Amino acid sequence: MRRPANLVYTLDDIPPLHVTAFNAIQHVGLIAINLVYPLLVFHLVDTPLPMVANLLAVGMIVLGAATLLQVMRLGPIGSGFLCPATFSAAYLSPSLLAAKAGGLPLLFGMTLFAGLLEVALSRALHRLRAVFPAELSGVVIFMIGLSGGAAGLRSLLAADAAPVSAAEWQVAAFTLAVMVGLNVWGKGLLRMLCALIGLAAGYAAAAFAGLFGNGQLNGMDNMPWVAAPGFGHLSWSFELVMAVPFAIACVAATMKALGTITVCQRMVDADWVRPDMRSATRGVLADGISTALAGLLNAVGTNTSTPSVGLASATGVASRRVGIVIGLLFLALGLLPKLTTLLALMPRSVMVAALLFSICFILINGVQVMTSRLLDSRKTLVIGLALIAGSSVEIFPVIAAHAGASWRPMIGSSLVFATLVGFTLNLLFRIGVKQTVALTIEPARIDAQQVDDFLRQQGGRWGARPDVIGRASFAANQLVEAVTENCWKSGPLTLQASFDEFNLDVRLSYRGEPLEFPDRRPTDQEIRETDEGMRRLAGFMLRHNADRMRSEAQGDVATVHFHFDH
Amino acid sequence: MEITEFKSGTVTAVALKGRVDSSTAGTLKDRLSKLIESGLAQLVIDFRDVAYISSAGFRTLLIVAKQSADAHGRLALCGIAGEVKRLFDIAAFTDLFLILPSREEAIAAIAQAGASGKSGASASGKSRT
Numbered sequence: 001m002r003r004p005a006n007l008v009y010t011l012d013d014i015p016p017l018h019v020t021a022f023n024a025i026q027h028v029g030l031i032a033i034n035l036v037y038p039l040l041v042f043h044l045v046d047t048p049l050p051m052v053a054n055l056l057a058v059g060m061i062v063l064g065a066a067t068l069l070q071v072m073r074l075g076p077i078g079s080g081f082l083c084p085a086t087f088s089a090a091y092l093s094p095s096l097l098a099a100k101a102g103g104l105p106l107l108f109g110m111t112l113f114a115g116l117l118e119v120a121l122s123r124a125l126h127r128l129r130a131v132f133p134a135e136l137s138g139v140v141i142f143m144i145g146l147s148g149g150a151a152g153l154r155s156l157l158a159a160d161a162a163p164v165s166a167a168e169w170q171v172a173a174f175t176l177a178v179m180v181g182l183n184v185w186g187k188g189l190l191r192m193l194c195a196l197i198g199l200a201a202g203y204a205a206a207a208f209a210g211l212f213g214n215g216q217l218n219g220m221d222n223m224p225w226v227a228a229p230g231f232g233h234l235s236w237s238f239e240l241v242m243a244v245p246f247a248i249a250c251v252a253a254t255m256k257a258l259g260t261i262t263v264c265q266r267m268v269d270a271d272w273v274r275p276d277m278r279s280a281t282r283g284v285l286a287d288g289i290s291t292a293l294a295g296l297l298n299a300v301g302t303n304t305s306t307p308s309v310g311l312a313s314a315t316g317v318a319s320r321r322v323g324i325v326i327g328l329l330f331l332a333l334g335l336l337p338k339l340t341t342l343l344a345l346m347p348r349s350v351m352v353a354a355l356l357f358s359i360c361f362i363l364i365n366g367v368q369v370m371t372s373r374l375l376d377s378r379k380t381l382v383i384g385l386a387l388i389a390g391s392s393v394e395i396f397p398v399i400a401a402h403a404g405a406s407w408r409p410m411i412g413s414s415l416v417f418a419t420l421v422g423f424t425l426n427l428l429f430r431i432g433v434k435q436t437v438a439l440t441i442e443p444a445r446i447d448a449q450q451v452d453d454f455l456r457q458q459g460g461r462w463g464a465r466p467d468v469i470g471r472a473s474f475a476a477n478q479l480v481e482a483v484t485e486n487c488w489k490s491g492p493l494t495l496q497a498s499f500d501e502f503n504l505d506v507r508l509s510y511r512g513e514p515l516e517f518p519d520r521r522p523t524d525q526e527i528r529e530t531d532e533g534m535r536r537l538a539g540f541m542l543r544h545n546a547d548r549m550r551s552e553a554q555g556d557v558a559t560v561h562f563h564f565d566h
Numbered sequence: 567m568e569i570t571e572f573k574s575g576t577v578t579a580v581a582l583k584g585r586v587d588s589s590t591a592g593t594l595k596d597r598l599s600k601l602i603e604s605g606l607a608q609l610v611i612d613f614r615d616v617a618y619i620s621s622a623g624f625r626t627l628l629i630v631a632k633q634s635a636d637a638h639g640r641l642a643l644c645g646i647a648g649e650v651k652r653l654f655d656i657a658a659f660t661d662l663f664l665i666l667p668s669r670e671e672a673i674a675a676i677a678q679a680g681a682s683g684k685s686g687a688s689a690s691g692k693s694r695t
Contacts, residue, residue, distance in 0.1 A: 448585055448618070470649050478620050481588050521658050527621075528628040537657065538621035544656045 004270040008316035011080065011268055015319050023317045024325035026192065027084055027308050028333070031063065031326075033195040034087040036354050038300045039346055040151060041095045045103060049216075052344035057229035057334045059087065059299040064330030066290030066302050070283060071323030079283030081264035082323040084308045085290050089362055090140075090252040091301030093147040093415040094245035101409070102237055108298045109236035113243065114250040115292025115301070121254045122284035125277060130501040132251060132423075133463050134373050135383055139422045140252045142366025143390045143415040145359045150394045150414070152355035155348050167209040168349040175202030175353035183357075192311060195357060202350035203342075211347045223337045234298055241409045245416045250291075252419075253303045257287040260304040267313050307361075374469060376460030378429040382422050390418025433461050435500060441493040443484045451476050455497060455506075462499040468564050472497065472506050475545055475562045479508050479515070482538035486531075487512040489556065504564040514551050514558040517543040569597055576680060577608045577673045583615040586623030595626045599633060607639020608680060610672040614645030624657050631663065640664075640679055644672035 009015045015023070038059055042052045066085030073080040091111065098107040121128055156164050156172075179198030182190050190197065206212060258275075261283040266272045283304070291301045312318045333339060370383055393399055393414040400412035411417050439454045452473050459469035476495055483493065489512040496507045517539040526533030543549060546562040553559070567584035578601055586594060601609065609630070613619075627643075634641045642664040646654055654660045666672040 446589075448587060448589075471652075474618065474649070474653065477587070477618065481620050481622065485588055524628055524662070527625050528632060534621050534625045537624060541621060541653070541657050 001268065002270040004268070006316055007268065007318055009319040009322075011082070011318060011320050013319045014321050015317060019317065020319070020322050020325055023315060023322045024329055026189070026315075027305075027311060027322070027326045028329050029193050029196040030307050030311055031084060031086045031305050033199065033354055033358060034089075034305075035059070035343055036152075036346070036351050036358075037087045037089060037092050037095075037148075039344070039351055040092065040155065040355065041099050041107065041300060042104075042344075043155065043348070043351075044096055045099045047104065049341070049344055051233065053337060053341040054229050054233065055298060056340040056343055057337065058231070058297050059294070060330050060334035060340065061229065062290070062294045062297055062299045062302065063087070064327045064332075064334065065293060066286070066327075067323060067330060068327035069290060070286045070304065071320050071327065073282070076282060076285065077289060078286040079261045079264065079279045080320065081261060081268070081279070081283070082309070082312050082318045082320060083260055083264050083283065083304050084323060084326045085287075085302045086305035086308070087299075088253055088256070088301055088303035089144050089148045089359070090249045090256065090303060091246075091291075092151060093144070093413045094242070094249045095300050096151055097245055097409055097413050097416075098239075098242050101242065102239060104298070105235040105237040106239055106242065107300070108295050109238045110242045110246045110295070111299070111301050112236060112292055112295025113238065114246040114253075115288050115290070115295055117247060117250045118254050118257075118288030118291055119285060120288075121250065122281055122288055125254075125258060125281060125284060126502070128251065128254065131427075132255065133426065133501060134465075135370050135375065135379050135463055136386075136419075136422050136426055137252070137255045138366050138368070138370030138372070139383055139386045139390075140248070140255075140366075140415070140419050141369055142363055142387065143418045144252060145362035145366060146390065146394065147413060147415040148362070149356055149359045152352040152359075156352055164349075167211060168347070171202060171205045171209055171211060171347065172349035172353045174205045175199070175350050176357060178202070179353070179357040192314070195354060198357065199346075199350065199354055202353060203346070206347040206350055211349065212345060216345055220338050220341050223341060225338060226335050227337050228335055229337075229340075231297070236295070236298075239409075241406055244420070245409050245413055248416050248419045249301065253287065253291065253301065254284055256306070257284045257304045260306050260309055263306070263309050263313075264318075267309070268318055372465065373463045374456065374460040374466050375463070376457070378433070378461065379463050382425045382429060385425060386418045386422030389421040390414040393417050435462075436496065436498040438497075439495045441480060441495060443488055443493060446480060446484060448477050448480075451480065451495065454495070458497060458499070464499060464504060465566060468504055468566050471545055472504055472562070472564055475506055475542060476508065478538055478542055478545075479560060479562075482515055482535060482542075483508070483510055483512065483558075486535050487515050487558065489513075499566070502566050504566050506562045506564070507559060509557055509559045511556050512558055514553045515539055515542075515560065517549065517551060519543065567594065569594065571601075572669075574673045575677055577610060577676045578606045579610040579612055579669055579673060581612040581615065581669070585618040585620075586616055586626070587618065587620040588622040591620075591622040591626045594623070595629060598626075598630045602630070602633045602637050602639060605637075607634045607637040608676050609634055609639065609641045610669060610676060611641070611643050612645045612669045612672075613643060613650055614647075614669075616645075616650055619650055619653055621657070624659055627659070627663070640676045642666060642672040642676050644669050 178201040182194035261280045262275045403411045455473045491511045493510040498505045521540045522533040522536040547565045548563040551560045567590040570581045572579040644666045
């Protein structure tokens with residue numbers, strides 16, 4: 001592992017105390033914005049204020065424990081990266097469904113189920129990636145954003161919601177404007193903590209506009225400054241029909257944890273080439289245990305915090321020591337009832353503004369993941385129809401209202417419905433897609449575009465990454481060029497390509513001499529002045545273009561294999 | 567492959583479009599050699615619209631760089647990005663040439679080097695022989 005030049009403190013470094021403390025506070029500020037997710041759920045079922053404050057305190061303790069678990073590497077648990085935990089939007093939609101259907105006990109029971117499922121999935125990450133390709137992950141991320149935004153807006157605009165006053169609209173607009181303004185035009189810390197500053201500005205505006213109820217703030221005077229939260233509320237229940245929504249959220253959380261830990265790996269290693277599944281598995285296991293702990297102690301589902309990893313990258317401080325302090329800070333915040341009560345009092349206008357702000361980034365992340373692969377008509381239809389299905393449920397609630405009780409958890413959530421439609425279509429559209437294809441090339445009529453088109457069209461059917469197909473395309477074209485000019489004797493060349501989610505293999509067979517693939521680059525003079533030099537340059541480039549390669553000859557048939565990790 | 571020439575003072579910019587491989591490298595070499603032989607040895611080659619370059623294309627660049635240097639000219643490359651940049655990297659050609667992001671910057675760099683009287687700076691001087 002080689003330290004990247006922009007990293008000031010890497011994993012095992014111990015930064016000065018003031019650097020550690022200041023960075024940890026920034027991370028806590030960044031993560032705190034996600035408290036709007038549990039708040040939205042608790043408000044939906046009209047949870048009494050003291051109970052909300054207590055549940056938020058428990059939530060803080062869960063975040064602290066989850067962060068320590070992720071950072072400290074206890075046995076086989078924890079990635080060891082500065083990758084703090086946060087409440088996740090992935091669980092928002094299923095949590096709302098569960099809370100509506102069976103109250104908070106069902107929400108907590110199903111969160112426990114999702115955590116245990118993630119623990120199990122951490123042992124099968126490879127298989128999960130195979131049945132849940134990137135474009136489908138993109139659909140899930142996008143729908144997490146869309147369903148979360150709609151849920152927030154419903155708390156203002158639904159038929160059964162209290163009418164929104166002019167003051168509430170003004171506070172919401174002001175809060176959103178502060179967040180957006182700081183994010184677009186702010187610099188440094190102002191930009192980094194724009195959501196938290198916006199939240200504080202929203203609270204101030206709400207207080208100025210008189211949006212806090214009579215005596216709500218005054219009631220805090222009687223509370224102690226420091227007190228442990230109570231655990232008398234612990235209750236769980238389970239419903240089989242809720243398993244699907246929570247399983248989908250769990251898969252989304254697993255994929256996100258995998259992605260975030262991969263970002264951490266790249267951040268601390270300048271020689272990073274591909275994901276290290278050992279630390280990823282440990283990290284996903286810690287993530288699953290954290291969500292199970294959340295369910296057990298009665299909090300909502302957690303996940304790794306991507307913005308926090310972005311902050312570590314931006315500041316160049318990725319020390320594990322900072323992660324430990326973040327965990328301890330959250331544990332301490334859970335012991336401050338005045339603070340958790342203040343958070344529990346968050347006016348809906350402030351909460352929805354914060355939610356809409358954070359969801360913009362989730363939506364765009366979803367679009368980016370969806371389009372990170374080559375998309376043919378099958379993949380386009382999977383994405384398009386899944387998004388239409390999910391959006392329809394949000395636009396026409398009558399669809400869910402007319403569904404039977406056992407179907408409602410599947411159809412009642414846009415996230416769940418879109419994922420199920422996408423997952424089913426993805427399996428269906430695999431019919432007729434060959435995993436191995438071949439192209440015959442006549443040396444007398446070589447058309448480089450034909451080789452390119454062949455690999456790109458196939459890459460689209462497979463949903464392969466464009467950069468990997470680009471490398472394979474270069475390998476095929478350069479090899480065909482070098483072989484036909486130097487080694488070919490007779491007959492057509494056969495190009496064969498095979499794909500699964502993790503591997504792309506390209507093989508070229510021809511009658512003729514084997515091509516040389518030297519490890520050392522020929523000199524400029526050799527390349528310039530001899531055909532041998534140019535041929536050896538081709539071999540050198542081909543060797544370094546693939547992740548692995550081998551060349552063999554049987555009789556007068558030579559075969560070259562290129563392997564590309566996917 | 568399409569080859570288009572642009573004149574800017576004493577510098578000739580040659581914009582390429584398409585693929586630089588064994589079927590097109592010969593044409594490119596002939597065209598650039600003619601320019602150098604006719605006294606236009608201050609050259610910029612623009613790769614902005616090039617999608618692919620093979621070993622034959624890289625060989626042409628080395629030949630043209632030598633011809634330009636022998637004629638006391640200079641050679642710069644521009645518009646190298648994405649897949650073509652990756653190919654320059656794996657062929658270990660990135661450090662071998664003066665490479666600038668845009669055609670304008672490449673022309674200015676060649677013109678400035680000419681004004682300051684540096685000669686034979688066609689390549690960056692790191693040629694491996």
